[in-house]
Amino acid sequence: MCKPEKQPSAKSLGEHAIIELMRSRFEAMPDVVVPFGDDVSALPFGEGDVAVLKADMLVGKTDVPAGMSFWQAARKAVVMNVSDFASKGAVPRAVMVSLGLPPNLTQSDLVALADGLNAGAREYGCYVVGGDTAETSGLIVSVQVYGASKKDGLMLRGGAVVGDVLAVTGLFGKSVAGLQLLLNGSLRVPERSCGALVDAVLMPQARLREGLALRASGAVSACMDSSDGLVWCLNELGVQSGVGFVVSNLPVAKEAQEFAELNMLDAAELALYGGEEYELVLTVKPDLWAAAEAAVAGVGGKLLPIGKATAGKRVLLDLNGKQRVIHARGYEHFKT
């Protein structure tokens, strides 16, 4: 009997397999400086300089929860791209945007989108310099950011070595808790924490000042942003650097902890797998820890040590002396 081969669908493959499949088909640029697989792409421009490029698209249906305004959605689309620049320590300069707009959007919706794009760009010293619009059934905000940088010192994903201090620029779990609050009215949270949780979803911040200061410190061996979740980051940094990690101090936000306790959820799960957070996850050369910490403090931020890079090639969580393996799993489009 003839049985046609059943092709896997985008849905069954999931986002990471799709990206891997596609990049395997692209011919590699011979002189590329940062190829596929890092937070940004970079190519040479003049002597020792690189052009830095990032493209990341916000899709209304999946990335804009109930309660998020057009202004906030457009701003967020810029912030998610800036966050990738932050993680490399590169200055973003110009924003291009392709907007897919449903035909029933009103003029004030369009103004809100434009103002949100402008606000996101200006918050980080950029300008919107060009773009394009088209008609789509749901909102699409496809943003590209361009910047120029010295080639030396870009903080890539693959530089961590055994013994490096694992660190983050903030606490985790607020975005996922805030998102659950927005989506499910029956969840509870103390009044005083509500704003912080919802703000984490609606008004995310890119750690650009911190990323630029960290790069300037020369203390960082590897870095990425945590938009796909903390565990995904640790897995990526580990694979690309050829190391493992032990996390001995899980960076759980107190608001996420309270939210978890009140709603019988696991706070560690929220912090590990939440995603849509824009902290930097990085490794620091142990002898330069003080320099890295001072650099971040100098721009008003805080660098938190959470563990260290190991030879074990796995990610272990050390909770009160008991170690367990954390498996790679992050937020993936298509599969969720």
Place this chain on the structure above:
Amino acid sequence: MCKPEKQPSAKSLGEHAIIELMRSRFEAMPDVVVPFGDDVSALPFGEGDVAVLKADMLVGKTDVPAGMSFWQAARKAVVMNVSDFASKGAVPRAVMVSLGLPPNLTQSDLVALADGLNAGAREYGCYVVGGDTAETSGLIVSVQVYGASKKDGLMLRGGAVVGDVLAVTGLFGKSVAGLQLLLNGSLRVPERSCGALVDAVLMPQARLREGLALRASGAVSACMDSSDGLVWCLNELGVQSGVGFVVSNLPVAKEAQEFAELNMLDAAELALYGGEEYELVLTVKPDLWAAAEAAVAGVGGKLLPIGKATAGKRVLLDLNGKQRVIHARGYEHFKT
């Protein structure tokens, strides 16, 4: 009685008004070299150099007619961006792509999309260097192209002066005829013309060689690509340069002429308003016409004089000695 103000919708505004509305909300980059309103954006990079950026998005629902494969659609998404680089005489270098993928696409659809993107990039000497995927209800191929260029000599829209020769790099009307053939099986066309018409839709070509040669000739005063239709181009070049045009030699492709005659359509209408064509429409300094013509011939192309720039600020079509005004109207998303 209370009567709430009725807001215009995206649909009633149309693409050009939406773009105008949005760009009026963006703060202008102080040192931008080519701002909004030209085919590309450009900003300074080092001494006398500029970074050139373009973003243009292909939407499955509106930009991919029946009969166009995923490979062709993805390739076209790159070609439409390269065409804008061609019109400025700038070398495109790197392609970034944000893909919105419906979850039911199969693995071979994804391979076709990737291969089409790669083919479009490599045809014009570029590489796909990065991107992003997300789940959408319909296919979205949002492409951004980056290149570097000398600042001097970029062929902008606003440089035409009265007396300049109006020229094009090819004949018009094939794309719109081909599209009608694909959409409406009852239309007729001679067998020998069918391939050329359908190819114009499925396998558009950017005039990159011609654009680079024209810039090098130093003979061009203004240029843009004709993706929104010939009349839209003439209107734009006229408004931005402060001139009008008389078109005395309408560049109608013979296949479009035959198609129009057989189907009782107006060939001039097809050539003037068709859109989705990627010819260059330009003005040439009269004393340098021979240089421009030779430059295009040198790369295997043909430069066709079709009229001249006038002080009249209108676009006139001269058909057998009778002049009529051609009103600005081009392909617009939302309104069509």
